Amino acid sequence: MKGRGAGMIASWAFLIGFFLAVGLGLFNALSSAMIMVLAIIGIIVGLLNVTEREVTPFLMSGAVLIIASALGQGIMQAVVLNNVHFASNVLDALLALFVPATIIVAVKHVFDLAKN
Numbered sequence: 539m540k541g542r543g544a545g546m547i548a549s550w551a552f553l554i555g556f557f558l559a560v561g562l563g564l565f566n567a568l569s570s571a572m573i574m575v576l577a578i579i580g581i582i583v584g585l586l587n588v589t590e591r592e593v594t595p596f597l598m599s600g601a602v603l604i605i606a607s608a609l610g611q612g613i614m615q616a617v618v619l620n621n622v623h624f625a626s627n628v629l630d631a632l633l634a635l636f637v638p639a640t641i642i643v644a645v646k647h648v649f650d651l652a653k654n
Contacts, residue, residue: 548586555579555635563628576634583635584642593647600640607633 559576562568588596607629 548583551579551582552587555583556632559631559635560628563631564624566624566627568627568631568634573631573634576631577638580635580638581642584639584646587639588643588646590650593643596643597640597647600636600643603636604633604640607636 555576558572558579562572562576610629611626
């Protein structure tokens with residue numbers, strides 16, 4: 539079980555990462571450095587933020603978010619008006635945050651299953 543301090547760090551990392559991803563996407567400020575920052579925050583969230591009872595809902599939600607964001611890229615590019623590219627940028631930023639978090643949680647869960 540994680541300590542209270544780690545839980546607070548992970549909770550803040552998730553909130554900061556989510557709002558940072560949305561903000562960067564909305565303002566078209568997603569650079570390779572910002573993608574790296576979001577990925578690092580995603581790793582922190584994956585390592586510290588998900589308890590045993592939250593694994594299945596997190597993985598299901600994370601997988602749906604990743605699939606919808608990745609597939610939504612094509613739809614946004616096909617039907618988007620010239621002024622609405624921010625939606626595609628937000629999806630990119632959310633992918634940068636949630637892909638590492640989901641992978642970390644999934645790998646941790648596989649190792650936990652292998653131990654039993």
